[in-house]
Amino acid sequence: MRISFLHTMDGNRQVFEQAAKTLGLRPEDIHHEVRAYLREAVDRTGAFSDELRAQTNQRLLALAADSDAVILTCGTLGPAVADIKRPPVPIVRADIALAAAAAEVGGRIVVLCAAESAIEATRKLFTEHASKRAASVEVVHVGHVWALFKAGDIQACLVAAASSADAAYEAGATVVAFAHPWMAAAVGLVQKGRRPLDSPSAALHAATQRFSERLGRA
Structure with missing residues (x-):
């Protein structure tokens, strides 16, 4: 293939x-x-x-x-x-595939979005898919992750993304989704909850x- x-x-x-x-x-x-x-x-x-x-x-x-x-x-x-x-x-x-995968898990979906410009489009897309499964969606803006990404401090950026995912799980998230493809590299750093979903x-x-x-x- x-x-x-x-x-x-x-x-x-x-x-x-x-x-x-x-x-x-x-x-x-x-x-x-x-x-x-x-x-x-x-x-x-x-x-x-x-x-x-x-x-x-x-x-x-x-x-x-x-x-x-x-x-x-x-x-x-x-x-x-x-x-x-x-x-x-x-x-x-890739963004629709991620939203659909999150909706399939259901429950309380928390989406971590680094770029502020993408928040509304992300919320609309995830809510549309979650509504078919009676799931809830919360889009969390992790601006500090975006700042580190733009500064080129990738390792610190990924650690911050993983820490945000851990915090979401501690707050009761059923599943965490990383809104941006580049955040997928942080999946392995998350220590709490189920494996976060990533668009790749x-x-x-x-x-x-x-x-x-x-x-x-x-």
Whole structure:
């Protein structure tokens, strides 16, 4: 099975590669494409224009032509996926896969979101999925984690993310979800509660599952 990723941050390659390795995928089974300018254009203009949506879809379909599944790792570009009515292969939004995985666990879901600009979109997405399972959602802004990330102090950033997850479990969370892909590296540092959910693992699980379902219908 060949899986391609469309990223807007080069740093996300590593966490998705690690998740793929955990699932037993070989390095030659995965392909990364980084298009930072797409996210940068949204940040610069404050809008995800029709032109940017079209460019995103163009890249997704180009990757799909040589893949068994495609994963879009940037939540900002996620709405473009809905424009592709009949994708040739499964195209998975990493943020939706994470929200769906959290809803499947149910109970009290706590989502740790580092970037303030992503809070409302994250809350809307998780609440939409949780409502189908009678679960509750709390999005917690961990601004100190974001500050460390932007400062380049990655180890301290991951320790802070894990500490925030531990605190959420101590406060009664059923499951903690890390809103940003790069936070997946903190999963192994969490000491309390169940293993936190991360979008690289959730997205790859969804992609392989949907690929298997397609094979079963073929």
